[in-house]
Amino acid sequence: MHHRTTVAGLAGALALTALTVPAAGADEFSGDIRITKVVVNGGKDIVLGTTDVKTFSIAVTATDDSGIETGKTFPVMWHTLLANGDALGLVTPADIAGTCVVQSFTTTTCTYTMKMNPRVHPHDNTTAGTWTVSAHALANDGDYYTRNSAAKAKVLRSSRLTVNASPEPVKKNRTVTVTGALTRANWVTYTYGGYARQPVKLQFRKKGTSTYKTLKTVTTDSRGSLRTTTKTTADGYFRYSFAGTPTTPAVAAAGDYVDVR
Secondary structure (H helix, E strand, C coil): CCCCCEHHHHHHHCCCCCCCCCCCCCEEECCCCCEEEEEEECCEEECCCCCCCCEEEEEEEEEECCEEHHHHHHHHECEEEECCCCCCECEHHHHHCCEEEEEECCCEEEEEEHHHHHHHHCCCCCHHHEEEEEEEEEEECCCCCEEEEEEEEEEEEEEEEEEEECCCCCCCCCEEEEEEEEEECCCCCEEEEEEECCCCEEEEEEEECCCCCEEEEEEEECCEEEEEECCCCCCCCEEEEEEEEECCEEEEEEEECCCCC
């Protein structure tokens, strides 16, 4: 079952007066306080599967000449705003106090633990891609700042890639068939399904070396399956490697060793 979290429900849950998920682009502020930096998941994409809850952090840095009031600086993350005030995929801090570090008299960075559940937060597969972070900060002198689009982050559908080269062993300069499959998380069925019509590189690493070299590009079929042939020249490892898309992360299969005799 998918969930829509309302803005009103969020405000009540946090028991804070200044937070709203923005319906328009204008920030709200009073005084000279500013939110200067927001970092989501250490700058890395958030990759979400079908069952495991993903834990990540959002760090909010704010500055004011009177200093920042800790416990009142917090973020929320969401995918889509609806006309009725609902937000699809609303993610709130696990602890609204966060962990705050005073950088100077004027500047404080507060880091919050966020938890994203693949069976609650993504409304469906269309919510893969770019999400928005809104952040609020309060200064010791009462100045406040709500930055509606403080940061962007990618929430991606986890991907998997397999490979199998056969026959094994094989004589030198003979043909091997390399099969595999590219799948990704489906946030509706909570299974991994084939990723169709995607370019995937077939690569080879010679035994005793550390670098894979690309042999050719193969396109997945309608079920995400891969199949091609190539000649063997030496002992080594075959793998498939996928570069990723705006909704799905890059992934490489573990190498499959072929003994050439």
